[in-house]
Amino acid sequence: MKAYLVFEDGETFQGEWIGTPKTVSGEVVFTTGMTGYQEVMTDPSYAGQIVIFTYPMIGNYGLVAGESESHFPPCTGVVMSECYHEKELGNWLDQHGVPGITGVDTRAVVKKIRAKGAMRGQIHSNPIYMELREVLPDSIQWVQSVSVDEPVFYKASNPHAPHVLLIDFGYKASILGSLQQLGCKVTVVPWHWSVEEILKLHPDGLLFSNGPGDPKALIPWLEGWKSLAMQLPTLGICLGHQVLAMAFGARTKRLPFGHRGSNHPVRNQQTGEVWITSQNHGYTVCEDSLDPGQWIWTHIHGNDGSVEGLMHQIYPVTTVQFHPEAHPGPSDAAGLFHQFVEQVMEKKEVKGVG
Numbered sequence: 001m002k003a004y005l006v007f008e009d010g011e012t013f014q015g016e017w018i019g020t021p022k023t024v025s026g027e028v029v030f031t032t033g034m035t036g037y038q039e040v041m042t043d044p045s046y047a048g049q050i051v052i053f054t055y056p057m058i059g060n061y062g063l064v065a066g067e068s069e070s071h072f073p074p075c076t077g078v079v080m081s082e083c084y085h086e087k088e089l090g091n092w093l094d095q096h097g098v099p100g101i102t103g104v105d106t107r108a109v110v111k112k113i114r115a116k117g118a119m120r121g122q123i124h125s126n127p128i129y130m131e132l133r134e135v136l137p138d139s140i141q142w143v144q145s146v147s148v149d150e151p152v153f154y155k156a157s158n159p160h161a162p163h164v165l166l167i168d169f170g171y172k173a174s175i176l177g178s179l180q181q182l183g184c185k186v187t188v189v190p191w192h193w194s195v196e197e198i199l200k201l202h203p204d205g206l207l208f209s210n211g212p213g214d215p216k217a218l219i220p221w222l223e224g225w226k227s228l229a230m231q232l233p234t235l236g237i238c239l240g241h242q243v244l245a246m247a248f249g250a251r252t253k254r255l256p257f258g259h260r261g262s263n264h265p266v267r268n269q270q271t272g273e274v275w276i277t278s279q280n281h282g283y284t285v286c287e288d289s290l291d292p293g294q295w296i297w298t299h300i301h302g303n304d305g306s307v308e309g310l311m312h313q314i315y316p317v318t319t320v321q322f323h324p325e326a327h328p329g330p331s332d333a334a335g336l337f338h339q340f341v342e343q344v345m346e347k348k349e350v351k352g353v354g
């Protein structure tokens with residue numbers, strides 16, 4: 001059955017339906033990883049987006065138990081050149097109501113996005129862009145749709161384990177897993193929790209997660225997050241990086257077509273070391289908005305020179321635009337979790353003495 005990827009400028013690309021044959025709209029983005037389609041499709045940061053895979057064959061190693069980053073595929077739709085094991089992937093997408101298209105000339109689509117910048121599109125059964133009557137969800141609604149509603153507690157076997165609060169804008173399971181592997185007790189809390197609600201749980205450290213949408217939508221909450229980051233060791237990943245940077249005075253802007261893939265080079269500006277990192281973001285912190293009295297600009301993107309990591313001058317706050325938890329992608333940056341947990345342990349010991 002024919003399906004179309006229709007851009008808001010009217011250009012269309014033809015393919016065949018896969019998953020649930022229903023019309024959806026979203027920002028059309030592309031990811032360049034050669035593997036990791038399952039992790040990408042289940043990454044909550046893709047909520048509201050139609051994801052194009054540049055690797056020509058998707059589905060070739062099936063769906064692997066334990067490799068998903070959330071319980072369902074939160075992306076709005078998927079577009080691929082060829083789908084192998086089409087039944088398995090198609091049925092799974094259909095079970096979760098996610099539409100997709102296969103047999104699309106993905107190279108041509110990506111060339112278009114690279115030339116014209118990110119734009120909205122639809123997956124549709126007709127080659128026309130439909131003006132939708134319903135109001136599409138905004139960034140806050142996307143975050144709300146993938147964040148927990150109630151706190152979720154993950155115990156540790158050691159009763160003296162450090163307690164990390166994971167502020168959930170749509171966290172990837174691998175972030176929780178990275179903290180648990182290092183022996184942390186973790187509580188995942190709703191993104192909008194107040195300072196008082198958070199401090200009541202007596203955390204030793206905070207991790208601000210990745211998540212969908214425009215970080216500017218979260219400006220009303222920055223003051224509270226700043227006061228928390230001034231009190232506790234804090235790590236921010238992707239959206240978490242963006243909101244913490246803004247909380248301490250920086251601005252964010254949209255990238256022309258984003259960084260999404262498993263091989264983005266990032267240079268540590270202090271040591272010169274280069275990591276190959278996993279990335280998925282459309283916004284970035286504006287370099288010229290970084291107050292040198294607040295932030296040390298630690299990591300820079302090797303391709304376009306954009307801000308990839310920050311460390312606060314005074315408080316133990318570290319933030320990265322890339323994904324140290326990988327999944328998909330290399331774990332060059334996994335040491336950041338060790339550093340963070342060390343800071344959290346130090347804080348816990350100091351508290352214990354006091």
Ligand SMILES: NC(=O)CC[C@H](N)C(=O)O
Nearest residue numbers: 210211238239281282283
């Ligand atoms: N993975 C993320 O946290 C993405 C952050 C933000 N939604 C962006 O696209 O830039």
